[in-house]
Amino acid sequence: MKLRILILLFILAAFSNSYAALYKEGEIIVKFKNKPNQTLKTQAISETLNIHVIKLPPNMKVEDALKKYRNDPNVEYAEPNYIIRKLETTPNDKYYSSQWGLVKVLANKVWDTCKGSDNTIVAVIDTGMDLNHSDLKNHIWKNPGETDCNDGIDNDNNGFIDDCYGWNFASDNNNTQDDDGHGTHVAGIIGAVTNNSEGVAGLNWYIKLMPVRILDSKGEGSIANAVRGIDYAVKNGAKIINLSLGYPGSCSYVPPDQALYDAIKFAGDRGVLVVAAAGNYGCNNDKTPMWPASFKLPNIISVGASDQNDNVAYFSNYGQKTVHLLAPGTDIFSTYFDKTNNQSQSTYKSLSGTSMAAPFVTGAAALLMSCLNNATIYEIKERIVSSVDVFDKLSNITISSGRLNIYNALNNPLKPIRPTGLSVVLNNNNAILTWQDNSSIETGYVVERKSDNSNWTVIARLGANTTSYTDNNLTPMTYYYRVKAVYNTEESLYSNEASITVLNPPPTSSGGGGCSITAGTSPINLIYWLIIPVYVLLRKVSCRSIKM
Incomplete structure (x- = not known):
């Protein structure tokens, strides 16, 4: 019994201390049934409702004042004047202040209610990841079907031996360690370990990042390996795939690849959302598409890059029919793997590109997927694209005319994407x-x-x-x-x-030997019909037949 009392006293004391910090000292809020006594020092905050703020005498505690007024027969209720604070979570990561993009898309407001989930698996199909980076390693996916990472056995019978941390399709082995830095940077934007007093913050405080390597140390890969990588990600539990890659490498038309299209469609059929970078060549994707971002598939989100002033980044591809939205993509600070002068180290770096913009949207999708449990990938896409911050200057740049706003995507009603x-x-x-x-x-x-x-x-x-x-x-x-x-x-x-x-129809000729235009055996295009009468008028040609 004594133990129970001690525990209860401890809890009450702790509650009292935290409770006191929630309201303003020296005043309370009171609603009177009738007009208050004129001797009271009150300030009406709603005369209609007869609600007042009462200033307390010096040394009177709020708790004592509440007890006093709650016993007053003329008082309907008395309560503390609670302090209202902005709902904004600020992580303690060392370089958070350098991550302008997180604040721009209102991630800090989302974190009050939604921080992600370890059950959400995001595949980063790229150059791999720095598996030992202190700001990433606790969020890197581990294949639950592999009991031993070095036993040379395909424990889960998925066709890949010892694929504990994804698969390297560029080298056809289980080494998904990044030796370029690009994939590590992308992964950090989506889900670097957050609020750990070091490094950077990721969009998702809780997440699993699946490394799928298809690009070599030069950042190059093949369609065949991209298809293999997508297939692997889908079959091993990824719910979102980030593709910060594409082709062609210029503003020239290259036909779409059917195999890549089929792989992404397969992902959609299995309930997997794909986020793709729009390209870094300043091209209009409506005219010269970047693949796979320009595929007309319902499970694809195509992302261009914006700068800190919500302009389209100077390098970013765009397209009113092909690029869904913009997201921060200039001077983005994130995790990095640096391999220079034969020395390798886990570090951080600022990079620019639609490769950086795409993971902002991927991270947003992961947050929504974790906090909107029954939402389909198509509803998540609609929320993200239809809830942007709209700018007139972006009206001919993207489908949405705007830049990512995760807070709106999470909280706004579900609306369709505009035509x-x-x-x-x-x-x-x-x-x-x-x-x-x-x-x-x-x-x-x-x-x-x-x-x-x-x-x-x-x-x-x-x-x-x-x-x-x-x-x-x-x-x-x-x-x-x-x-x-x-x-x-x-x-x-x-x-x-x-x-x-x-237009009004042209006046009918009244006759009198005017000129005529006689068609020959070839059809007459509209442009000729517009040009010839002007020519005739300027030359003052009359009473002759013009045959075409």
Whole structure:
């Protein structure tokens, strides 16, 4: 019995001390049933509700004042004036202040409620990882099916011997140690050990990072090994794959690789999200795609790089139809493996590239996956892309027109990704609209129209997966169009606007020996019909037949 009392007293004392730190000393909040006594030193904070702050006499404790006023028959309730603090978790990692990207995407606000999970496995298909880095090693995935890492036996019968820490497809062995630094840097952004008083903070405080090496020490690899790496990651439990790599290495068109497409589609079919870097060549991926980022697959998120001022980074590829969003990608400080002058060391380094932007989105997806237990990979993608911080200057740069905001992605209602690439052509006074469907969850589309002298009005409500609409029998004037996706009661941002002008028909000739344009056996293009009458007018050609 004495032991129980001692424990209880200890708990009460501890509770009392922590409780006192939560409110302001020297005052309490009181709601009176009727007007308070005028002799009381009060300040009304809501006269309507009859709630007041009462300043306490010197040396009166808050606890004593609460007891006194709670016994007053004219008091409905009395309570401490609690101190409200901003909800923002700041880790104690040594170089956290150098990690501008974490604050930019509001990771510090997310950490109050969501820090990740050890059950979330993210495969980093890259140059490997520094397996002994003090800021990474506790987060590196270990194959639970391998009982001994050096027994020369494929204990889990997955086709890979001693693959305790992933597999090296570049050398076809189980050594996934990084000797380039790139993969280590990417891994640190996603999930460096956080709040350990050293190094950097990762987006996920709890996570498992699966090393899958397909690139050599020069940072080069092959499609075949990429396919093998994706297959390995999917079959060994990865839920998200980061691909900070791609081809071609310039702004030139190269056709997509079907095998790589099939591998990523297979990942999606197995419930695996793939995040891919958009490329570092300043290209418009709408015109000269970067693969695999530009694959039209619902389980891919394509990521470009932004700078500290929310501009698209000067080197970043972009695309209104092909790049989903931007994420921090300039001067990103993270874990690194340095191998120079025949000396190797675990260290930290600042790098720039869409290779750095992609893991911000991968890390965001991992956070959402760990804290939104029932969310599908498609819902996670929609949340990330539709919850960006939108900037007008990015309206023609990405599908979303914005930069990653993890806090919004976690807390905003689920909305569909907006349609893009809206265009309109005229055919016999009928406007034919087409757009790109970027969402996997939309329940329909809304088409709106206006003219120079009218406001936007809804002209059509269409079903899911619709990508075209015809506005018929238009009268002469200029028309503007925009489209948005809907998901139940939620709406996406609007698409880009598109316009078309319907002209009055040309006047009918009254005869009198005028000129004529006679078609020959070849069809006449519209541009010729526009050019020839002007030519005829300028040359003052009359009473002759022009044959084409």
